[in-house]
Amino acid sequence: MKNNIFENDGKQLPVMEHFLSIQGEGYHTGLASYFIRIGGCDVGCHWCDVKESWDPQRHPLTAVDDLLVFIPQHIETVVITGGEPTLYNLDYLTSRLKEMEKIIHLETSGTGTVSGVFDWVCLSPKKNELPLPEYYRKAGELKVIIQNKTDFDFAEKQAKLVKNNTCKLYLQPEWSQRDKMTPLIIDYVLAHPQWKISLQTHKFLKIP
Numbered sequence: 001m002k003n004n005i006f007e008n009d010g011k012q013l014p015v016m017e018h019f020l021s022i023q024g025e026g027y028h029t030g031l032a033s034y035f036i037r038i039g040g041c042d043v044g045c046h047w048c049d050v051k052e053s054w055d056p057q058r059h060p061l062t063a064v065d066d067l068l069v070f071i072p073q074h075i076e077t078v079v080i081t082g083g084e085p086t087l088y089n090l091d092y093l094t095s096r097l098k099e100m101e102k103i104i105h106l107e108t109s110g111t112g113t114v115s116g117v118f119d120w121v122c123l124s125p126k127k128n129e130l131p132l133p134e135y136y137r138k139a140g141e142l143k144v145i146i147q148n149k150t151d152f153d154f155a156e157k158q159a160k161l162v163k164n165n166t167c168k169l170y171l172q173p174e175w176s177q178r179d180k181m182t183p184l185i186i187d188y189v190l191a192h193p194q195w196k197i198s199l200q201t202h203k204f205l206k207i208p
């Protein structure tokens with residue numbers, strides 16, 4: 001499935017939604033950003049909070065050039081998210097965004113083909129399909145979702161694969177388990193301060 005989708009020239013993408021909001025998670029929390037959510041993901045996390053993104057057929061192809069006119073001029077940062085955006089060839093989208101002098105962030109599980117240019121990569125690895133090696137080298141931040149206690153061990157194993165000293169490390173409670181997992185993450189971060197806690201602040205703020 002990945003390769004068939006990727007062979008598209010990227011001038012049209014199955015965009016699920018695009019909107020102006022505030023980055024709620026990770027290193028750039030609080031930053032006003034324009035989000036482009038591309039449909040399609042075959043990783044299959046059982047706790048995924050955007051399951052409606054999984055089937056790319058549900059999201060009609062949108063011409064990238066038509067989409068870009070919606071991005072406000074005064075907004076510097078564009079976040080490409082999903083679904084899993086690396087299922088697609090992102091060369092055209094990111095080259096057009098660079099022409100517009102935007103700062104481009106990618107949110108990915110790192111499972112699809114590498115394409116496009118990014119100023120920041122947030123890598124969120126998933127146990128059921130691990131990232132390709134290139135994404136560990138590109139990651140500016142590693143964001144591991146903590147759904148149960150065994151995820152701390154997974155997080156440490158993943159942290160060994162990213163750039164030492166420069167990649168920011170985050171542990172984020174899976175939303176439905178936040179009451180149970182957040183206290184454990186707090187204790188873990190206090191004992192292992194190379195990690196920081198990331199919260200889905202946009203959900204607390206009730207914004208998209």
Ligand code: SF4
Nearest residue numbers: 041043044045048083
């Ligand atoms: S990789 Fe992301 S979009 Fe895909 S199933 Fe997992 S959480 Fe959902």
